[in-house]
Amino acid sequence: MKRKAGAILSSIRIDRTGNKKIGVQLYMALRDLILSGGLAGAERLPASRTLASELGVSRTTVIDALDRLVSEGLLEARVGAGTFVSSTIRNKVRLPKVQVKPETSTSCRLSDIATQAARHFAPRDRLPDKSAAFVTGLPALDKFPMAQWSRISARHWRSDRDALMGYGNPFGLPALRAAIAAHLNASRGIQCDPDQVFIVSGAQQAFALIARLLLNQGDKTWFENPGAIGARNAFTAAGADLVPVEIDDEGLVVEDGLSKEPDFRLAFVTPSHQQPLGKVMSLSRRLALLQAAEQANAYVIEDDYDGDFYFGNQPLPTLKSIDTSHRVIYVGTFSKTLFPSLRLGFLLAPPALVEPLKTICTSSLSGSPTWAQAAVADFINEGFFATHIRTMRTLYRQRHSELHIHSGLVAPYLDIQHASAGFHTVGFLKHPLEEQRLVDEAARAGIVLSAIGKYCLTPLSARGVVIGYGSCGTQTIRNAMKTLSSVVGELV
Incomplete structure (x- = not known):
């Protein structure tokens, strides 16, 4: 397998009109890149011949700069493999944080529609990327x-x-x-x-x-x-x-x-x-x-x-x-x-x-x-799509049933509705409890819920949460319902 050619170091600039020697400029530029985190620990550098060609300098100049950095412990030369940033500095340098001042309303003019x-x-909320109880909008990725x-x-x-x-x-x-x-x-x-x-x-x-x-x-x-x-x-x-x-x-x-x-x-x-x-x-x-x-x-x-x-x-x-x-x-x-x-x-x-x-x-x-x-x-x-749809219909029906089998655990507090499609339903609150408070406390217990109120243009008299069951296995649903029962029980 062909080896990786190493990092592209186009940011290095050689000033041929100045008094500083080219070799010194190259050494200092590489050193700064390593210490600032621009070159990560264990990252491979280009071959000396490649780097010399890309920077327009002699190969001897490049070798001298690399040897100096090797002697200082910032680079490692591995026989038959190439030159690498020292692994001892892995995770010990961080890219500097750039402070970005927010534009003021007077200096940033937006369109009327955007404003x-x-x-x-x-x-x-950030769309889900991991299966968990009870995220909404995420299918059963484990069954794909x-x-x-x-x-x-x-x-x-x-x-x-x-x-x-x-x-x-x-x-x-x-x-x-x-x-x-x-x-x-x-x-x-x-x-x-x-x-x-x-x-x-x-x-x-x-x-x-x-x-x-x-x-x-x-x-x-x-x-x-x-x-x-x-x-x-x-x-x-x-x-x-x-x-x-x-x-x-x-x-x-x-x-x-x-x-x-x-x-x-x-x-x-x-x-x-x-x-x-x-x-x-x-x-x-x-x-x-x-x-x-x-x-x-x-x-x-x-x-x-x-x-x-x-x-x-x-x-x-x-x-x-x-x-x-x-x-x-x-x-x-x-x-x-x-x-x-x-x-x-x-x-x-x-x-x-x-x-x-x-x-x-x-x-x-x-x-x-x-x-x-x-x-x-x-x-x-x-035909794989049709087969997958049939499989998922059965799976979501089973997971919906599992949710309702254990809905008795939260029945004193939540009225979980039956669904006939998809992989989410809602649970209406039976107590004068704030939706968002339940969502926040559930999140602390590792359960993801969404307040119905956040979907509203104008407030509803009914209060509740959205419960997704599509990405949850049956055991996950059982355990989550027990946890949710404890969470809501402590709040009411």
């Missing part, structure tokens, strides 16, 4: 079929480099767009042309793209209250005027939206599994929402973030599948069905928006990574 949006952004995925990925990395490593199609890889269209038809009852499918870097980019396409500053946008924080911030960033619409057991209360703002421009809903309350929008409400959108000449964003994981009775048809007026923009993500770091999602546009979206994508987007799209396309076409 206004900053005042209305909802605080958003890594063997099949690795084989497919490796196959593509051995394929045509031009097709894999160049700039991809800004609308998405045609093979993946076709695979998604076929999947939506078979699993969600949505008939569409692959030309309507646009690949994006996650659902969040889809929301931002739609907002850029459709919204002017101040446009009225119906938004579920409580609702998804990421989408909320995307529309806020575009200058939308968000109208909080109530949620009940049938989902979005269309009459509430009409009473507050009948002339809306856009509506955002999560009908298959409301985020965060977990309600499923009834068919009558879906039809009422479509009718309201048609009357207002508005569009509806259907965020179907975990609709593939429906484990209740027969799922209701998607909004998109019953949309006869072409008002629904359907958004999906592979962050939940596969894994979040893939950073792939898609939107399905109504026919009238296809060409405008193509114009925006061509003009301002470079497309998502081609290799990932190619791998996902094969993962779908070869």
Whole structure:
């Protein structure tokens, strides 16, 4: 195996007009890099011939400087391996901290939209990267079929480099767009042309793209209250005027939206599994929402973030599948069905928006990574995706059941709701306890909860927490419920 060539030392500057000898300059520059942490302990330096060529000095000059540093113990010469920064100084030097003074409001001028949006952004916790009880939004990464995925990925990395490593199609890889269209038809009852499918870097980019396409500053946008924080911030960033619409057991209360703002421009809903309350929008409400959108000449964003994981009775048809007026923009993500770091999602546009979206994508987007799209396309076409979805439906049903088996431990304090899809539910507080206090105390005990209040545009009378069970094994759920019982018991 070819050895690493060593660090690139382009920051070293040799002054050939000064009085200081070149060898001394090189010695002092290398010494400063080592002592400041610019060269880490045990890091390999370039070969003397390479360093001499890159700096434009003689090899003898380089060897003299290196030998001096070796004699001082800052470098180690290993026969047949090269020259390395001494391992004895590993972790004993630190890069200097650079003090950055924040810009004042008078010296940093932002756009009006950015200034206004900053005042209305909802605080958003760092998205989870580790499985734990009871994080939300994270699928069961331990059950992902890594063997099949690795084989497919490796196959593509051995394929045509031009097709894999160049700039991809800004609308998405045609093979993946076709695979998604076929999947939506078979699993969600949505008939569409692959030309309507646009690949994006996650659902969040889809929301931002739609907002850029459709919204002017101040446009009225119906938004579920409580609702998804990421989408909320995307529309806020575009200058939308968000109208909080109530949620009940049938989902979005269309009459509430009409009473507050009948002339809306856009509506955002999560009908298959409301985020965060977990309600499923009834068919009558879906039809009422479509009718309201048609009357207002508005569009509806259907965020179907975990609709593939429906484990209740027969799922209701998607909004998109019953949309006869072409008002629904359907958004999906592979962050939940596969894994979040893939950073792939898609939107399905109504026919009238296809060409405008193509114009925006061509003009301002470079497309998502081609290799990932190619791998996902094969993962779908070869049947692994469907198998994985079925497996995860069963798993999430089991983990949901496990949560409720042990819900009696917290029953005096929390009313944990039954879910019919996805991998989170909510627990409503039965005592006059502050949501955030419970969240904070649970965090100290190693349990991650989210307060319902942080999802709200306007306050709710009900108080509670969001409980994720997708990334927790059964034993983890049992232990966490016992811990949570102790935590909340001490607070009430």
